[in-house]
Amino acid sequence: MFTTVLTEGPVSRVDVARRTGLSSAAVTKAARPFIEAGYLEELAAGGRTAPGAGRPANPLAIRPDREYFVGVKITGDDLIGVVTDLRADVRASAHHALTGHDVEHVVRALADLVGELLTGDLRERAYCLGVAVSGDVDRASGVVRYSPFLGWRDVPLASLLEGATGLTVTLENDVKALAVAEQWFGEGVGVSSFALVTVGTGIGSALVVHGDLVRGAHGVAGEIGHVPVADGGPPCHCGGRGCVEAIASTEAILTRARQVTGEPGLSMADAVTRARGGDEPLREVFAGAGHAIGLGLAALVNLFGPERVVVSGEGVATYDLFEEQIRRTFAVQAFGSAARCGLVIRPLPFEEWARGAAAVAVQSLFVSDTV
The missing domain is CATH 1.10.10.10 (Winged helix-like DNA-binding domain superfamily/Winged helix DNA-binding domain)
Structure with missing residues (x-):
């Protein structure tokens, strides 16, 4: 209710x-x-x-100001934090640079960020902290089982942060946290099933079926970034080869762009500018990434059959270089009426990752975990 x-x-x-x-x-x-x-x-x-x-x-x-919620997204380089009200509208935000990845340092830095965010009236009515991190996260136990960008394995982050902040902590995979924000406050409102796909440093996805976020038996359901789409393709950090992420992540695109141009110092910004200016070899690099993403989206829609797919992430800023190939591949590979699934493109400021973490904190206060 x-x-x-x-x-x-x-x-x-x-x-x-x-x-x-x-x-x-x-x-x-x-x-x-x-x-x-x-x-x-x-x-x-x-x-x-x-x-x-x-x-x-x-x-x-x-009554949105009845209680406030803190959300923090941990990246390899930064902590992005927000305070939201009950509707997940952002009331305050702050960024802190991360100078190291050891667990003690991250916990201390995150506690300092929370202290900076919670001042005055916000502190008096904030009891819950949501934290989003990439990788394999066990929400029920509050453990980061594996985070490739932080180099963590089996870190009991939720309990460490509860001790450091005094807040009740809910830990979630960052893409799943974004999906919760979409489900409760965005494109997923009133929709029975949808998928969220993020394009950028990694290729992530999360699934909502009949109103429930699908985690799977091992908590990694929906990871289309690690669906193989190129037999014998480039190696992926997961240990596989030819994964969508190994072809279409920001790092993978830049690596391939440097190879085709013979310029080891080429920046992503320059690669994008030149591709938009008509550099054909670079345009083919982005098209190849778009093809891999289109294959991943088609596999997701064929297996899952969502009403819509929301495509987001920092890579959406260069979506114009992917779009034609994504849609062409998706149209060819999606089976039958699955091709009618709508693709919604949503730009993603970094604060949205933190807002997703806050939305998870809101959710945890009123809904027990059932999936």
Whole structure:
């Protein structure tokens, strides 16, 4: 009931009952403790707070400033942090550079960032911290099982951060955290199934089926970045060869661009500029990456059948160099009506990664993990 109001409100009790399958009486009963605790309020028809409670026709709405949530995205170089309200709207943000990857240093730096973000009223009403990190993350235990960019294995990060910050910590894979933000506050609202695919330093994806984020038996469901699409292709850090990520990640594209130009010092910015200017060998490098991404998307849609796919990540900034080949390959490889799946392109400022982590903290407060 609460999540329906959070993601789709203001909404009447009648609509909540229709969308959840609960009776109107059950909705009223379920809403009462949230109203008493200050998380929900009743609105009059004109949007004003109702003078009294217990009016079933009055829409229910979230009180977004009832509680604040901290979200932090850990990258190889930076910590990106935000404070959001209940609707995951950002109220404050900050960046800290990471000067090392040892666990103690990262925990200390992250605790300092949280202290900088939580000042005044924000500190008094913030109890939950969401942390997003790339790699194999076990949300239930709060352990980073493997993070290639940090060089970590089996790090009990959630418990370490709880001790350092005094906040309740929820740890999640960064792409899955973005998917939660889309599910609750973005393209996934009102959609039964969708996929989020990120293009950039890595190629990541997350799946939502019937409203549930799919983790799989081992927590790595949906990793299309490690689907092999080129037999005998370039090696991947995962130990395989020819993975989508080994061909279409930023590093893979730059490595290939330097090979075809014979310029070991070529920067990504220069490669993009020259490709946009008509440099054919470089354009073919990006087209090859687009082909690999298109194959990965087609495999995802053929197996999963989502209503839509959201493509995001820092690599979207150069999407014009990929798009034609992605769509062409996808159209050829997607089976039957799966080709009608909509591709939504969403630019991704780095704060969105941290906002995804905050959305996970919001989710963890009101929904128990079931998948």
